[in-house]
Amino acid sequence: MILAPMQGLTEVMFRRVYEECFPGAIALAVSPFFSLTHGNLADATEKIEDVLPENNVGAIPVIPQILGKEPYEFIELGNRLFELGYREVNWNMGCPMRKVAAKHRGSGILPHPDEVRSILDAVVPQLKPSLSVKVRLGLTDREEIFRLIPVLNDFPLRSVTVHPRLGRQQYNGHPDLDTFGRVLPLFKAPVVYNGDILTGADASSIRRRFPQVADIMVGRGVLYRPTLPLDIADPSRDTSDDRALAARFIRRLLQEILSVMPSDQARVRKIKEYWCLVWKALPISEMQARTVLHEEKLTIVEKMICQFLQ
Numbered sequence: 001m002i003l004a005p006m007q008g009l010t011e012v013m014f015r016r017v018y019e020e021c022f023p024g025a026i027a028l029a030v031s032p033f034f035s036l037t038h039g040n041l042a043d044a045t046e047k048i049e050d051v052l053p054e055n056n057v058g059a060i061p062v063i064p065q066i067l068g069k070e071p072y073e074f075i076e077l078g079n080r081l082f083e084l085g086y087r088e089v090n091w092n093m094g095c096p097m098r099k100v101a102a103k104h105r106g107s108g109i110l111p112h113p114d115e116v117r118s119i120l121d122a123v124v125p126q127l128k129p130s131l132s133v134k135v136r137l138g139l140t141d142r143e144e145i146f147r148l149i150p151v152l153n154d155f156p157l158r159s160v161t162v163h164p165r166l167g168r169q170q171y172n173g174h175p176d177l178d179t180f181g182r183v184l185p186l187f188k189a190p191v192v193y194n195g196d197i198l199t200g201a202d203a204s205s206i207r208r209r210f211p212q213v214a215d216i217m218v219g220r221g222v223l224y225r226p227t228l229p230l231d232i233a234d235p236s237r238d239t240s241d242d243r244a245l246a247a248r249f250i251r252r253l254l255q256e257i258l259s260v261m262p263s264d265q266a267r268v269r270k271i272k273e274y275w276c277l278v279w280k281a282l283p284i285s286e287m288q289a290r291t292v293l294h295e296e297k298l299t300i301v302e303k304m305i306c307q308f309l310q
């Protein structure tokens with residue numbers, strides 16, 4: 001199982017706390033993306049810090065992800081990551097944000113297979129780490145993936161992660177499993193499935209329906225239910241301690257946020273970003289969970305969450 005990249009959520013702090021609470025439960029993570037538009041990328045300090053090996057001691061092993069379409073910068077950043085010890089980088093071809101997609105970045109590149117070919121033609125021969133990609137079925141039309149696959153197949157990709165939605169859909173609707181089934185046998189590279197895996201049974205049903213799938217990537221499900229990776233590994237495990245395990249994980253995450261974030265305002269913002277998802281692991285109602293989101297004072301937010309964790 002692979003942890004999905006989630007900007008603002010699955011950075012190194014999360015990957016470290018998760019590994020501490022559930023050692024070995026998640027074999028690998030893809031990092032939230034590094035954007036090639038972030039100015040001087042080789043010194044994009046804040047982002048590079050997320051994958052600096054010294055900061056990743058004790059964290060889930062990670063593959064850095066790159067978002068962008070500029071071959072020169074792609075190669076420079078990719079090779080800098082190689083020097084840091086990374087043997088694989090992942091190209092984000094799935095980001096649905098309108099501003100990003102409008103510039104043919106993320107899912108915005110999917111309708112342009114010729115552009116993909118010219119980027120890969122320029123990047124692949126010069127890139128020291130191997131390359132994997134993460135795609136959606138298209139930006140606005142699922143036929144886009146069928147024109148893209150022959151291009152991707154011409155390059156030695158380590159894997160292709162497919163999130164079977166369109167960029168236009170953002171996270172709405174359901175993953176299109178029928179189209180996923182049609183494209184799966186067409187890829188030369190191993191295919192990783194991603195999208196809406198919320199229970200161990202969801203993962204088992206994907207594996208049963210698509211036995212060729214090489215691995216499963218899970219994002220929001222891990223926050224809704226931190227013990228989900230354990231269920232995926234062993235669907236018949238004893239789940240009686242899961243609430244306590246989740247509470248322990250959330251408490252540790254909270255402690256890390258309090259010690260790492262630079263100001264009370266930033267701490268409250270970060271706690272709420274996680275809280276929107278992780279409260280679901282606790283035996284509380286949505287209305288109770290919302291009371292935290294309405295509060296601005298750190299001491300009160302902290303007190304409320306600690307009460308819910310008891």
Ligand SMILES: Cc1cc2nc3c(=O)[nH]c(=O)nc-3n(C[C@H](O)[C@H](O)[C@H](O)COP(=O)(O)O)c2cc1C
Pocket residue numbers: 004005006007008009031032033065092094095134163194195196197217218219220221
């Ligand atoms: C808050 C948030 C941030 C995300 N950031 C990234 C990102 O940096 N790179 C990327 O490829 N996908 C990103 N995604 C998409 C996820 O990796 C994943 O494809 C998506 O959430 C579907 O999987 P899930 O249903 O298991 O969550 C993000 C998703 C969310 C909700």
